[in-house]
Amino acid sequence: MSADLFTAIDRFARENNTPLDNKWNAELRGQDLGEGVNTLHNVQAAMGWHQPFEIFGRPRADQFPLLVHDPDAGWSVAIQWLGEEEYSLAGGAGTANWHGSQRFFLLD
Numbered sequence: 001m002s003a004d005l006f007t008a009i010d011r012f013a014r015e016n017n018t019p020l021d022n023k024w025n026a027e028l029r030g031q032d033l034g035e036g037v038n039t040l041h042n043v044q045a046a047m048g049w050h051q052p053f054e055i056f057g058r059p060r061a062d063q064f065p066l067l068v069h070d071p072d073a074g075w076s077v078a079i080q081w082l083g084e085e086e087y088s089l090a091g092g093a094g095t096a097n098w099h100g101s102q103r104f105f106l107l108d
Contacts, residue, residue, distance in 0.1 A: 005039050007085055008067055008075035011090040012107060015065040015077060037069050055104040065090060067105040078104065 006025050013020045014073050025043075038050055041065040052067070057068055061081055068078045077090035096102075 003042065004074040004076075007031075008077050009043070009078040009107070012065060012067050015090050036071065038086075040067065040069070040075075040105060046079060050108040052105040052107055055106065058098060059104050063104075063106065067107065068096070069103045070096070070106075071101050 009025075011019060024047075026072070028043060028046055031046075033039045033046075044052055055063055055066060059078070064076050064081075064087075065079045068076050070076070073096070076093055076096065078087045078096070079090050081087050081094075082095060086095050087098060088095050
């Protein structure tokens, strides 16, 4: 679903002190952008952004904030490790536990 990716991209930009214009995604709303990780790649291509850099395995602490896609929970923004397996989420969304099916991305 693109709506939760749009929210995650907004949060990611704010966490990096580079807020986006309120209408940054206006031309994409209502379009079929695919599912899962493909949605990010389709948004990137449509916007002409650099290709997202995927972090394989457990992200390092110095790589945060990161977009994260969880196949069950959808898109969010991870902002820091709280322990070996737990990380905090941006926007007051709480915490999540790291597992191998999650995919982490850095946007340039």
